[in-house]
Amino acid sequence: xxxxxxxxxxxxxxxxxxxxxxxxxxxxxxPAAAEDLTQETFLSAYIHRESMPEGxxxxxxxxxxxxxxxxxxxxxxxxxxxxxxxxxxxRGLAPPAExxxxxxxxxADILRAIRELKEPYRQVxxxxxxxEQSPEEAALALGRPVKTVYTxxxxxxxxxxxxxxxxxxxxxx
Amino acid sequence: xxxxxxxxxxxxALAALAQNEDRFDQLERLEIAEHLAFCDECLQxxxxxxxxxxxxxxxxxxxxxxxxxxxxxxxxxxxxxYATAAAAVTLALTVLWGGGGVQISRPVLPEDRPSISRQxxxxxxxISDSLRQxxxxxxxxxxxxxxxxxxxxxxxx
Numbered sequence: 001x002x003x004x005x006x007x008x009x010x011x012x013x014x015x016x017x018x019x020x021x022x023x024x025x026x027x028x029x030x031p032a033a034a035e036d037l038t039q040e041t042f043l044s045a046y047i048h049r050e051s052m053p054e055g056x057x058x059x060x061x062x063x064x065x066x067x068x069x070x071x072x073x074x075x076x077x078x079x080x081x082x083x084x085x086x087x088x089x090x091r092g093l094a095p096p097a098e099x100x101x102x103x104x105x106x107x108a109d110i111l112r113a114i115r116e117l118k119e120p121y122r123q124v125x126x127x128x129x130x131x132e133q134s135p136e137e138a139a140l141a142l143g144r145p146v147k148t149v150y151t152x153x154x155x156x157x158x159x160x161x162x163x164x165x166x167x168x169x170x171x172x173x
Numbered sequence: 174x175x176x177x178x179x180x181x182x183x184x185x186a187l188a189a190l191a192q193n194e195d196r197f198d199q200l201e202r203l204e205i206a207e208h209l210a211f212c213d214e215c216l217q218x219x220x221x222x223x224x225x226x227x228x229x230x231x232x233x234x235x236x237x238x239x240x241x242x243x244x245x246x247x248x249x250x251x252x253x254x255y256a257t258a259a260a261a262v263t264l265a266l267t268v269l270w271g272g273g274g275v276q277i278s279r280p281v282l283p284e285d286r287p288s289i290s291r292q293x294x295x296x297x298x299x300i301s302d303s304l305r306q307x308x309x310x311x312x313x314x315x316x317x318x319x320x321x322x323x324x325x326x327x328x329x330x
Contacts (some may be wrong), residue, residue, distance in 0.1 A: 010236075027202050029202070047246070069206045070206035072246070
């Protein structure tokens with residue numbers, strides 16, 4: 001890896017600021033947030049500049065920008081969907097409603113609901129719920145990060161619950 | 174559809190994203206961001222699609238404030254390391270000299286063994302050296318942020 005001097009890094013900022021801002025904006029759709037995330041992206045890039053692959057700066061910076069946008073959107077999504085106090089339940093003290101619905105549902109219903117799931121949830125749910133693979137094994141099979149598989153499995157179960165409830169045969173107590 | 178059957182982003186979704194179309198809801202944008210954060214293939218397709226389009230220009234450029242934030246972050250990291258080192262030294266000295274409030278019976282030392290005070294002198298010397306190195310490292314670190322070396326702002330290329 002080449003040594004990135006401050007001068008070289010400043011050149012990179014000049015060269016790629018618009019690209020990074022565009023990636024951030026297209027994902028978060030808020031100009032002010034996209035500006036903050038652009039700065040966060042370059043801040044992370046500077047801190048980890050030694051791992052920057054030479055010749056692939058564009059992809060490397062775009063990946064960091066996508067990660068920053070993901071964290072921002074994830075945080076916004078959690079704020080929207082997790083009510084105060086609900087977080088504690090989700091950590092495992094009580095079985096989530098998704099688990100209860102899945103336990104009560106027939107295998108045929110679950111199979112059908114999983115087949116009808118959209119990506120990126122269908123493959124994760126198929127592997128983890130039908131083939132009983134662990135999220136780690138599913139992550140390996142799908143080439144996705146383990147953390148992402150956990151997130152997708154959690155959201156996939158929620159989608160399954162909604163689908164099973166819509167079918168009219170399974171309600172939440 | 175945002176995703177293809179094989180789990181990758183669809184051409185239409187990538188094109189819509191790169192052309193700045195506001196057609197995805199928040200969850201879909203989160204799913205896309207999650208995918209781009211790990212998938213080399215789709216990231217490559219996305220950055221290629223962006224090459225052909227017009228890149229957006231931020232209203233406030235980050236160039237003027239970025240170095241201030243980098244300095245601030247670096248300072249926080251350095252202070253944090255220094256504080257950790259100082260806390261470790263304080264704890265070590267407290268345990269060695271104060272005994273932490275615990276009475277320890279001192280064994281009778283044979284004549285030919287080095288005394289505890291000599292061992293402590295050696296230990297404090299090592300701690301001083303370590304502190305000196307930390308402070309020296311900090312000085313070198315902050316030398317890198319001297320105003321003469323700053324490159325402030327710049328123009329859009």
